[in-house]
Amino acid sequence: MGNIAQLKQCYFAAPRAPTSGHRTTEAPRGKEAGAGRAGARRTEGAGPVDSPPPRPAALPEPMAPAEGRWAPALWRACNGLMAAFFALAALVQVNDPDAGLWMVVYTIPAVLTLLVGLNPLVTGNLIWKSVSAIHMFVCIVWAAGLAHYLLLHTQRNILHEEEGRELFGLVIITAWMSLCHSSSK
Numbered sequence: 001m002g003n004i005a006q007l008k009q010c011y012f013a014a015p016r017a018p019t020s021g022h023r024t025t026e027a028p029r030g031k032e033a034g035a036g037r038a039g040a041r042r043t044e045g046a047g048p049v050d051s052p053p054p055r056p057a058a059l060p061e062p063m064a065p066a067e068g069r070w071a072p073a074l075w076r077a078c079n080g081l082m083a084a085f086f087a088l089a090a091l092v093q094v095n096d097p098d099a100g101l102w103m104v105v106y107t108i109p110a111v112l113t114l115l116v117g118l119n120p121l122v123t124g125n126l127i128w129k130s131v132s133a134i135h136m137f138v139c140i141v142w143a144a145g146l147a148h149y150l151l152l153h154t155q156r157n158i159l160h161e162e163e164g165r166e167l168f169g170l171v172i173i174t175a176w177m178s179l180c181h182s183s184s185k
Contacts, residue, residue: 072120075183079117082176086110089169102166108135109173116180123184136177143170 090106093099112132115122122128146167150158158164 075120076117079113079120079180083110083114083117086113086173102169105139105173106169109177113176113180116183120183123180129181129184132177132181136174136181139170139174139177143167143174146170 086106087110090103090110093102093106096102108131112128112135115128123132146163150161150163150167154161154164158167
């Protein structure tokens, strides 16, 4: 561990004085500064302003932010997976007493997230934003109503109740759609 700490100290150390035997002084400030930068470090007899020491050869150059490479592909893949999840959730509603309603509730986010997976810039489209905002609003109001009902009438775990599972479905829809909606900013 000591070697790593030493390497980090060398890598991130402040610029050092030259080792060629020259003396480092502050350049004059104000009108007396002449052609040099005000307050720049100068080395007597060494010429112009000192440059920082080179990095040790054992350490690689710092990497560029990884966001530029894989983040867009990851965002598209996540939207593709969520589109498949919402489509599957719509398909399994067939045996539900109110299947038509829940199929629409899950199909809308399936289509919207599929569009984001295919083209992330679609989130800036006015129609996409409007449909997603309206759908999120409906889901939030509906989830609030279900939560109120469950608080008043549930005597056991809410996941054992059909309304509890419906509530969590609405929460998942709202959470993912709000992520997609905010990705346009």
